[in-house]
Amino acid sequence: MNLVIRNLSxxxxxxxxxxxxxxxxxxxxxxxxxxxxxxxGISKIPLREALARLEQEGLLxxxxxxxxxxxxxxxxxxxxxxxxxMRLEPDTMAAASSQATDAERTLASDLYxxxxxxxxQGGEGVGAFNRAFHLALLxxxxxxxxxxxxxxxxxxxxxxxxxxxxxxGRDDRANEEHRDILEAWLTRDLDGLRTLTERHxxxxxxxxxxxxxAAG
Numbered sequence: 504m505n506l507v508i509r510n511l512s513x514x515x516x517x518x519x520x521x522x523x524x525x526x527x528x529x530x531x532x533x534x535x536x537x538x539x540x541x542x543x544g545i546s547k548i549p550l551r552e553a554l555a556r557l558e559q560e561g562l563l564x565x566x567x568x569x570x571x572x573x574x575x576x577x578x579x580x581x582x583x584x585x586x587x588x589m590r591l592e593p594d595t596m597a598a599a600s601s602q603a604t605d606a607e608r609t610l611a612s613d614l615y616x617x618x619x620x621x622x623x624q625g626g627e628g629v630g631a632f633n634r635a636f637h638l639a640l641l642x643x644x645x646x647x648x649x650x651x652x653x654x655x656x657x658x659x660x661x662x663x664x665x666x667x668x669x670x671x672g673r674d675d676r677a678n679e680e681h682r683d684i685l686e687a688w689l690t691r692d693l694d695g696l697r698t699l700t701e702r703h704x705x706x707x708x709x710x711x712x713x714x715x716x717a718a719g
Contacts, residue, residue, distance in 0.1 A: 511545070515553035518543070523562050523573050524630055524661045530573040534563075561659050576662060578715040584660045585708040591653055592637075592704065593697040595644045600688045600696055603643035608689060611639040615685050622674045629668060630661040636681065640688055666714060667707055680706075 519539075522528050534554065540547045554571045557563045561580075563571045574580075603611070618632040634657045641650050668674055680703045687696040 511549050512552050512556070515543070515545070515549055516556050519550075519553055520557055520560070520562065520658070521631070523557065524658070524665075525628075526662065526665060528573050530575040533566075533570040533572055536570060560655065576666060576715065576718075578712060580659070581663050581708065581711050581715060584656055584663065585704055585711070587656050588653070588660065589701065589704050589708075591649055591656075592641065593700040595641050595646055595649050595653065596684075596688065596700050597693040597696055598646060599641050599644035600691050600693060602645060603688075607639070607643045611636070611685060611688065614639050615681060618681065619678050622668070622678055629674075630664045633664050633677075634658070634661050640684070663711055664707075667710055669714070670710075673710070 528534060536547050536550055536554075540550045543550070554563060555565075558565055558571065562574060564574050565571050614632065614636040618629070618636045621629050621632050637657060638650070638654060641653055644650060668677065680699070684696065684699045684703060686692075687699055
């Protein structure tokens with residue numbers, strides 16, 4: 504019974520997390536737990552457990568007698584998220600490039616193609632495919648703890664990716680930067696890969712500083 508409950512909780516965390524990351528839950532309104540539980544055909548108890556886990560991940564906040572809310576985007580959080588990425592990703596990406604198997608290299612290329620397609624179409628799922636692509640370039644490092652930290656950081660950064668791509672032309676630039684990073688990763692150009700990764704993260708952060716400052 505505990506295993507069933509744990510599996511249900513994990514599924515609920517994934518479902519609600521993806522809704523939050525997709526922007527379908529507004530940050531200024533409490534999550535309607537009754538309606539969401541009814542929609543998913545579950546009781547509120549496992550739903551509350553899932554919401555509490557998402558609060559621990561940093562996506563939600565709770566307020567006494569009002570429930571759970573999606574955390575608003577903030578410049579402070581963006582600075583911290585992208586600072587962690589800047590410190591960890593370039594070297595982890597290089598380690599992954601050195602050790603990636605043929606299957607892992609094929610997966611990274613396939614994810615890039617899908618991300619490029621979705622980004623060009625301006626469709627749903629850009630943030631999710633962006634996260635999957637970056638993680639595909641990181642996981643072959645075999646640095647389990649570092650990758651685990653970066654997985655959590657990429658969840659938090661996904662909403663900022665969607666924000667970053669709002670201005671016209673950003674999607675083309677993102678595709679070009681991802682293409683160059685993938686090429687360096689596949690050819691094991693480790694110094695070039697580190698430089699491109701640092702530049703990609705840094706330029707995104709510079710853009711977000713301006714966007715979030717303008718948003719007040």
